[in-house]
Structures are given as C-alpha cells and as structure tokens.
Amino acid sequence: MSIYRGNALRVDLTHNEIGRGSTPENGIGARTWNSVTLLNEVEPGIDPLGPDNVLCLAVGPLTGSELIASCRFIASAKSPLTGYLGDSGARGFFAPELRWAGHDQLVFAGASDRWVYLLIDNEQVELRDASHLVGLDITQTTVQLQRELRDPDLQVATIGPAGENLVRYSIISCNLARACGRTGMGAVMGSKKLKAIVVRGTRPVRPANPDRFKAACNQLQANIEAHRQFESRRKYGTTRIMDALSEMGVLPAYHYRSAIYEDLDKVNSDALRRDHVVKSKSCYNCNVYCSRYNYTQYSEGEGPEYEAQAAFTVKCGNSDLELGVAVSNTVNRLGIDCISTGEVIAWLMECRHEGVISDDDIDGIDLSWGSREALLQLPEMIARKEGIGALLAKGTKRAAEEFGTEARKLTAEVKGLELFSADPRGIKGYGLMNAVNSRGGDHYRGEPMIELTGDEDLALRRVGNRDAAHRLKEEGKGALVNYAEHMGLLSDSMTICKNISCCMDVVDFDLAAEAYSGLLGRDITAHELWQVCSHVSQVERDFNLREGLRREEDTLPQRFIDTPIPDGPAQGTVVDIQRMVGDYYKEKGWE
Amino acid sequence: MIHCEVEICVGCRMCEVICSSVHFGAVSPALSRIRVAKLEDTGIDLAIACMSCTEKPCLECPTDALSVGAEGEIQLEVELCNGCETCVEACPVGAVGFHEDEPLFCDLCDGATSCVEVCPSGALSYRSDDKISLEEFLEFEGYPNERRVHYAAVQAVPMRERWKAGARVDT
Numbered sequence: 001m002s003i004y005r006g007n008a009l010r011v012d013l014t015h016n017e018i019g020r021g022s023t024p025e026n027g028i029g030a031r032t033w034n035s036v037t038l039l040n041e042v043e044p045g046i047d048p049l050g051p052d053n054v055l056c057l058a059v060g061p062l063t064g065s066e067l068i069a070s071c072r073f074i075a076s077a078k079s080p081l082t083g084y085l086g087d088s089g090a091r092g093f094f095a096p097e098l099r100w101a102g103h104d105q106l107v108f109a110g111a112s113d114r115w116v117y118l119l120i121d122n123e124q125v126e127l128r129d130a131s132h133l134v135g136l137d138i139t140q141t142t143v144q145l146q147r148e149l150r151d152p153d154l155q156v157a158t159i160g161p162a163g164e165n166l167v168r169y170s171i172i173s174c175n176l177a178r179a180c181g182r183t184g185m186g187a188v189m190g191s192k193k194l195k196a197i198v199v200r201g202t203r204p205v206r207p208a209n210p211d212r213f214k215a216a217c218n219q220l221q222a223n224i225e226a227h228r229q230f231e232s233r234r235k236y237g238t239t240r241i242m243d244a245l246s247e248m249g250v251l252p253a254y255h256y257r258s259a260i261y262e263d264l265d266k267v268n269s270d271a272l273r274r275d276h277v278v279k280s281k282s283c284y285n286c287n288v289y290c291s292r293y294n295y296t297q298y299s300e301g302e303g304p305e306y307e308a309q310a311a312f313t314v315k316c317g318n319s320d321l322e323l324g325v326a327v328s329n330t331v332n333r334l335g336i337d338c339i340s341t342g343e344v345i346a347w348l349m350e351c352r353h354e355g356v357i358s359d360d361d362i363d364g365i366d367l368s369w370g371s372r373e374a375l376l377q378l379p380e381m382i383a384r385k386e387g388i389g390a391l392l393a394k395g396t397k398r399a400a401e402e403f404g405t406e407a408r409k410l411t412a413e414v415k416g417l418e419l420f421s422a423d424p425r426g427i428k429g430y431g432l433m434n435a436v437n438s439r440g441g442d443h444y445r446g447e448p449m450i451e452l453t454g455d456e457d458l459a460l461r462r463v464g465n466r467d468a469a470h471r472l473k474e475e476g477k478g479a480l481v482n483y484a485e486h487m488g489l490l491s492d493s494m495t496i497c498k499n500i501s502c503c504m505d506v507v508d509f510d511l512a513a514e515a516y517s518g519l520l521g522r523d524i525t526a527h528e529l530w531q532v533c534s535h536v537s538q539v540e541r542d543f544n545l546r547e548g549l550r551r552e553e554d555t556l557p558q559r560f561i562d563t564p565i566p567d568g569p570a571q572g573t574v575v576d577i578q579r580m581v582g583d584y585y586k587e588k589g590w591e
Numbered sequence: 592m593i594h595c596e597v598e599i600c601v602g603c604r605m606c607e608v609i610c611s612s613v614h615f616g617a618v619s620p621a622l623s624r625i626r627v628a629k630l631e632d633t634g635i636d637l638a639i640a641c642m643s644c645t646e647k648p649c650l651e652c653p654t655d656a657l658s659v660g661a662e663g664e665i666q667l668e669v670e671l672c673n674g675c676e677t678c679v680e681a682c683p684v685g686a687v688g689f690h691e692d693e694p695l696f697c698d699l700c701d702g703a704t705s706c707v708e709v710c711p712s713g714a715l716s717y718r719s720d721d722k723i724s725l726e727e728f729l730e731f732e733g734y735p736n737e738r739r740v741h742y743a744a745v746q747a748v749p750m751r752e753r754w755k756a757g758a759r760v761d762t
Binding site for chain 1: 598601602603604605608609611612615616617618619620621622626628629630631632633634636711712733734736737739740754755758759760761
C-alpha cells in the first residue's frame with residue numbers, strides 16, 4: 001500500500017553527487033518516509049557523527065498548501081544524543097518553500113571534506129562552498145546567504161557554531177528561530193560539513209479535488225476559531241501554559257525541587273507580554289499566529305516559547321525574565337536546543353546546591369540558583385566547546401558520568417534526551433510518553449493533552465476510557481499515549497503544527513483523511529492513515545531495538561519514581577511508571 | 592489599493608496563499624499578486640501589493656499593454672504584452688509579479704479582496720481614495736524582492752523607534 005510517494009533528492013556528500021529518486025513506500029509524508037529510509041539505509045551500530053549516518057529532511061504532500069499551518073519539515077537521523085532514532089520538526093517557512101521547489105525528501109549520505117551548503121532553485125541543485133560561513137551564528141548565516149544571493153525571500157535552514165562543533169544537542173534552524181530542536185540533528189548536519197540548505201521554490205501545490213480539499217481546510221479553520229483556547233493561544237502562544245502548570249502543581253522549579261515558584265508573576269506569560277513582547281509573529285499560513293517577537297536591552301528575536309521561557313527562569317530559579325528571554329535569543333543564535341541547554345544548566349545548579357559539585361568544577365562559574373553568570377556564559381561555552389563546555393556539550397547523561405553517582409541521580413533525561421519543563425509525576429500520561437516514545441525524554445511525540453484539559457467525554461471518544469482524562473490516574477494511559485503517538489506521527493506527516501493538531505485536538509484521522517483525499521484526488525480513509533502510523537511506529541521501535549534498546553530503558557529517572565512531589569497542589573505524588581509501561585506494551589501488542 | 596499596517600502584520604502569508612489560490616487554483620507565492628516582505632532579524636513583516644501610486648512608472652510599457660482601471664488598478668491587455676518585464680522592473684516597491692510570460696497586478700479581486708477577507712490579524716484593508724507617492728523609492732536599485740524589503744524597512748522605522756523607547760504590543 002502506498003498512499004503517496006514524493007520526490008526524493010539524494011545528496012552524496014562524500015562524492016559530491018546528487019541523484020533523484022522517490023520517497024519510500026508505505027508513507028504519507030515527512031516523518032513516515034524518514035523513519036522508513038533510516039531503517040532501510042542506516043547500518044546498526046554506526047557512529048551517529050560519522051559519515052555512515054544518513055540525514056533526511058522531508059515535507060509532505062499537504063505542506064505548502066492551503067491547509068492551516070501546513071508548515072513543518074522533519075529532520076531525521078540516528079541521534080548523537082540518544083544513539084537511537086532521532087528526529088525533530090521545525091515550523092516557519094522553509095518547509096513550504098521546499099515543497100514549492102518540488103522536493104519532498106532530501107537524503108544526505110556520506111560527509112564532505114570541506115564546508116558546503118546546498119542550493120536548491122526548483123529543479124536546479126548544487127553544492128557550494130561554505131567556507132566563508134564557518135563560525136557564523138544562525139542569524140548571521142541566514143542574512144549573509146540572503147544578501148550574497150540577492151534574494152531576501154530565500155529560505156535557509158542552517159546550523160550555528162554549535163552544530164559545526166558537534167554539540168550533541170545542536171539544532172537545525174530556519175527563519176532564525178524555528179528549530180528542529182531535539183535529538184541533535186544539527187550535530188549530524190555538522191558532521192557532514194553541511195552548513196546550510198538554501199531553497200527557492202516557485203512550483204505551485206495544486207489540489208486534485210479542489211472542492212473537497214477546500215472543505216477540509218475550511219473545517220479545520222472553523223474548528224480552530226471555535227476552540228475555547230483560540231484567543232489565549234493567539235495572545236500568549238505556548239507561554240500560556242506556565243500558569244496552568246503551576247496550578248496543577250507540576251512546575252519544575254529549582255530543577256524539580258519544588259512545584260511552587262514564588263516569583264511566578266515576574267516570569268509568566270503576562271509578564272512576558274507586558275515587558276518584552278513587541279508584536280505577534282506567525283508561521284506559514286496560520287490563523288492562530290501564536291509566536292511573538294521580543295525586544296530586550298540585550299537582544300531581540302522571535303520567542304520564547306514556554307520551554308525556553310521556563311527552562312531559563314523557573315527551572316534555574318531565575319526571576320529576571322529579561323535575562324531569560326535574552327538567553328533564549330542567544331541559544332537560538334548559537335544553535336543549541338533550549339530544552340537540553342536549560343536542563344544542563346538547571347541540573348548543574350542542583351548538583352552545586354546539593355554539594356555534589358562546586359563552582360570550581362565548572363571553571364569557577366557561579367552556579368547558585370538563578371546565576372546570571374552561568375546563564376550568560378554557559379550557552380556560549382557549550383556551543384564553542386570552551387573549557388567545561390566541551391563536557392556539557394555531550395548532554396547531561398554523558399556529563400553526569402564524569403561527575404559520578406550522586407550527579408547521575410539528579411539528571412532528568414530518558415535515553416539521553418533531556419526532559420521538558422514540567423514534572424512527569426503530576427501528569428502521568430506525559431510521564432509515560434517521556435518513558436516510552438521513540439526519541440527518548442520527550443513530551444512532543446504527540447501530546448496526551450486530554451489529561452491537561454480533564455475532558456472525560458473527549459477521552460472516551462478518543463481512547464475509549466474516561467480515566468485517561470485524569471492526570472493523576474495511571475489507568476488508561478497506555479491507550480492515551482498510543483493515540484497521542486499516532487496523532488503525533490500523523491501530524492509529523494501532514495506537517496501541521498502539533499500545537500494546533502494535537503494540543504487543540506482540532507484534527508482527527510477523519511479530517512486528515514479528507515485533506516489527503518482532496519489533495520490527492522482519491523479516497524483515502526482514516527483507517528488507512530491509522531494503519532500507516534501504526535506501521536511506522538513499529539518501524540521506529542524496530543530501529544531502536546536493532547540499536548540495542550532494552551525494556552529497562554523505557555522508564556523515567558529514578559527521582560520521579562522514588563521521591564514524591566514535595567509541595568503544591570500535586571504534593572505527595574510519585575509515578576508508578578512500570579505499571580503504565582506494561583499497559584502501553586499491551587496496547588502496542590509488544591512483549 | 593490594498594493597504595497593510597506594518598505594526599499589525601504578523602507575516603503569516605495567508606494573503607499570498609489565498610491570492611494564488613483564488614486566481615490560479617493552486618498555492619505558490621510566485622503566483623501571488625501580494626507579497627510579504629519579511630525582515631526576520633528586525634522583526635518586520637509587511638504585505639505589499641500594487642498601491643496604485645501617483646507615479647505609476649509601470650505605465651511606461653513599450654507595447655502599451657497597461658492601463659488604469661476605475662479603482663486605480665493596473666489592467667493588462669494580454670494580447671499586447673510581449674513579456675518584456677519592463678513593468679516588473681519599473682515598480683519602485685516590487686509589487687508586480689511575473690508568471691508564464693505575463694506580469695501579475697493586484698486586480699482587487701473585482702471588489703472581493705480575498706486577502707483582506709482572510710487576513711487574520713486585520714493588518715490588511717482596502718482603501719479606495721488613498722493617494723500614495725512612491726517617488727522616494729524610484730531611485731532604489733535592486734531586484735523586486737530587494738525593493739519590497741527596502742520599502743518595508745522604511746515603513747517600519749517609526750515602529751522600531753517606538754520599540755526602542757519601550758512600547759510593547761499592548762501599549
């Protein structure tokens with residue numbers, strides 16, 4: 001069964017050869033193609049930062065169409081952070097441009113011996129010298145390429161100095177602040193000496209059945225505009241969640257040591273909007289336009305989203321929001337993942353607080369909670385691998401091995417990927433998602449959002465039980481996470497923004513089937529789409545099993561299993577993760 | 592003319608999407624008669640379509656294929672056009688598109704103004720009586736997309752000064 005096969009551009013960086021082919025069978029776009037390609041083409045046990053790794057960037061048939069927020073591309077490779085399947089998506093405007101250029105998947109194999117960038121001008125494709133771009137940050141690289149090629153509308157996906165230096169959680173970024181943030185895809189790009197991908201595309205996306213497609217687009221738009229969170233998402237974007245997480249008692253203040261942050265009103269969404277947001281910003285074709293542009297005494301830029309905002313304030317015990325926003329701008333320019341970077345810094349601060357390490361272990365940098373020095377200096381040192389930055393650039397799991405057992409106990413990572421800024425003990429579906437999904441400690445494979453809204457009827461409709469809607473219950477979470485994973489995979493293939501499709505629950509498989517059917521001009525059923533997602537979910541599991549994944553790794557850090565949340569509304573909660581993992585395995589039909 | 596308020600535009604490009612879709616049944620900015628200039632390192636977004644400016648340098652058409660309609664819109668007589676792109680190059684703000692040997696001018700959707708309808712932030716509006724002079728942009732050297740960006744940067748100067756002085760989105 002092949003619902004849609006797109007054009008694949010194959011770039012052999014070792015031999016400087018460019019070939020053309022098709023995306024794999026059994027796919028419906030982006031992540032489905034990439035995961036199958038990697039299972040087929042990456043030998044087990046290879047070095048993720050060596051020439052044998054394969055880096056795929058893909059869009060889908062719906063990308064760059066009239067469908068709201070059909071704006072993402074997915075970058076996939078074996079992850080240098082986890083050693084398992086890595087992938088991450090970026091919003092913005094790069095993906096539609098790639099689709100308009102007529103390329104659905106880029107597959108990079110081998111490694112160049114000098115720095116290059118790939119220039120795509122519709123069907124014309126060439127590798128060009130990038131030696132003059134080496135060392136430039138993400139903003140500088142993007143602006144330089146648009147200037148020298150004399151086209152400010154060019155779309156650029158690039159790595160910063162961190163990616164060049166193979167920092168294991170470096171990002172691929174487009175539109176300056178839209179990133180494939182997780183699992184170190186920027187380091188894989190850097191290992192291939194590929195600095196940037198530059199695209200100009202003018203080929204239109206034309207639905208085969210315009211009326212049917214338009215009806216699906218209109219339905220989605222109507223669902224979004226009728227949603228009760230529509231206005232608050234438009235106003236605050238993801239930053240709106242900070243107050244909500246505080247009310248649920250799952251804020252990770254002082255690196256999960258408290259669920260209460262006493263200076264919340266200095267760093268929350270209202271404070272951000274009041275003091276630093278100068279205008280709203282949007283990704284491609286989005287009526288929510290939830291992003292915001294910030295202006296501070298240090299710098300300006302797009303963002304932060306909740307994760308960067310929380311990581312550099314609440315999690316590190318920093319109540320100076322302007323500093324936190326500036327750090328967000330800095331990590332975006334350097335090209336490191338805000339979640340992993342924030343987790344590294346917050347973990348170090350906790351290690352120092354517990355007396356496990358001293359400031360001297362970190363080149364004399366003050367590591368007290370909220371340290372301005374640490375927040376300003378560590379991202380730069382990590383990105384350039386200066387001093388202790390060389391160790392921290394490996395991620396918390398590897399760094400903790402250097403600092404010993406006590407430091408290891410304080411980490412918050414799964415399979416090497418650092419956790420987001422919420423406490424999995426008090427949102428158990430998210431806890432399970434972090435424990436079992438294909439890329440490690442990650443909430444965003446799909447969002448088990450139903451447990452945040454507590455909507456029992458929706459839980460019953462989506463996953464067949466009401467318990468799933470209760471965030472403190474462990475019952476029903478296997479089915480919830482399985483559904484959320486399918487929705488995540490569907491969204492990563494439609495390339496629609498998951499903050500819309502998953503978090504707002506405004507897309508389901510039926511609506512997706514209508515959009516695919518309208519665009520492609522033949523009947524595609526919800527069941528077929530679900531089957532493809534089930535199949536590719538298994539492909540991703542198979543990739544990881546082949547790399548040696550063991551059942552014991554499907555878990556959460558011990559601190560969340562042993563130690564209850566110490567205070568706040570969810571006080572006393574731990575998470576019985578193995579029970580939920582068993583439930584999830586049953587759902588998947590795994591032993 | 593279609594006016595875009597630089598302080599409000601969020602740069603979503605929904606105007607480009609609907610413009611190409613309405614006119615061609617397909618989506619591509621290259622088919623759009625309105626284009627969004629984005630200066631990402633300074634946070635500026637501005638949609639630009641034909642402003643029906645007082646200078647109208649596009650009318651220097653060597654084959655006399657262009658004329659001005661009742662609402663100030665530029666009308667193309669396809670049979671006379673030889674695809675020389677003189678009008679594309681003449682527009683001081685890069686508001687003339689070009690596709691398959693023909694220039695693309697905002698036709699105001701015969702009054703339906705799809706882009707204004709779809710604009711989610713309310714940055715776009717239709718103004719029938721504006722008299723815009725683009726004289727100060729006539730001398731700017733550059734490709735159409737560079738001219739759009741230059742025009743947007745100039746329009747955004749007061750906005751950026753207000754940001755610098757402390758103005759925020761709700762003030």
